[in-house]
Amino acid sequence: MFGISSQLASQTINKNTVWKCLVALELVSGEITQFISDRMIVEGWAVGVRVVIKRGYKGIRVFKGLSTIISPLKMALQFMEETCLKSRGLNVTRKSERLFLVDSAQDPTNKHVVTAQADGLTCSCMKFKCLKNRMVKEAPQLVKAIGQITLLDGNHLAYTEQFNTETMEMVGKIHIQCHHVRAVMREAFNAFSSTEYLLNWKQVINDYRVQRDDWMSSERWSQELDNIPELGEFKPKTR
Ligand SMILES: [Zn+2]
Incomplete structure (x- = not known):
């Protein structure tokens, strides 16, 4: 730090x-x-x-x-407790399969966009961007401590381990969370830990697909595609 x-x-x-x-x-x-x-x-x-x-x-x-x-752990506990408290009562609306709008705590007319990907959630707010861009470099002790926080059921609050089939090894990840992300985790994914989120993700996404027709508006398509970075850029075929 x-x-x-x-x-x-x-x-x-x-x-x-x-x-x-x-x-x-x-x-x-x-x-x-x-x-x-x-x-x-x-x-x-x-x-x-x-x-x-x-x-x-x-x-x-x-x-x-x-x-x-x-200590970094005490600080991390307090920080996450406040994040969870602040997420209570925030209005969450689902815009599409993976996109959610969450009220800003200060100004309910202002909304933040939370994107729910298979490997975690991101938010459009300034706080999330600041944490995401700066925390690992400027406060690695705090990031590590956030990864160590456990809930009463023994689950880690913000740490997951997944098996990578390409490298054949377990990969640990600490999930940075703002209060908007916590609100979506709880309201939409019934998840209190990042592990629960990863476990419930597929089901929640599939349920939304079933509820909807196969029809997808072009606006929604472009929204969805914008949020899948690994697909790269789409270029029209030139021939
Ligand atoms: Zn946020």
């Missing part, structure tokens, strides 16, 4: 999330205030997230200072 950009830090190790970690660790209590926020310094270190809250006075009240390091 050393050298984490401010863009990624604001999405992952922001002062709010860090404060909730400190509450969970019973180092502080109550809500974060502007006064405390102004005195808080958060830095990404290789071993975790370093937090310093400078001692301060407000009237006759004295605020004790604090200095600690939060």
Whole structure:
């Protein structure tokens, strides 16, 4: 996490999330205030997230200072808990076989597009893009920790292993998730872990096909084709 950009830090190790970690660790209590926020310094270190809250006075009240390091796993747990909480109550609409529209948490008139592929989900929101583009490079410890989170049933929250028939070996994958992705996983795929998502994917896609006629609008075709990168570019036949 050393050298984490401010863009990624604001999405992952922001002062709010860090404060909730400190509450969970019973180092502080109550809500974060502007006064405390102004005195808080958060830095990404290789071993975790370093937090310093400078001692301060407000009237006759004295605020004790604090200095600690939060482990990547604690940070990841808090981050994913918030992601799951935020995904509750978001409206999910299915647009086509693999495309879903999800309300933006801040502005319900604004929608984000979640694409459900056989190997995982992607979202069009800024948060997902930031996480996807920056996390592996800037905060590998946090990505690894997200992969380690397990649910009560023992399933990993965001880690899957699949057998690759070409290389004949097991391939592990950590699935980056924003709150829109979590909403689609839960609402459309009845999945709380990435493993459940992969298991249910085919069924949910097939059910949609059965419900519909074979007819497919040209708009839907182009949408579907846009989302299958391995097919490459379509070029008209020249002859
Ligand atoms: Zn999203």
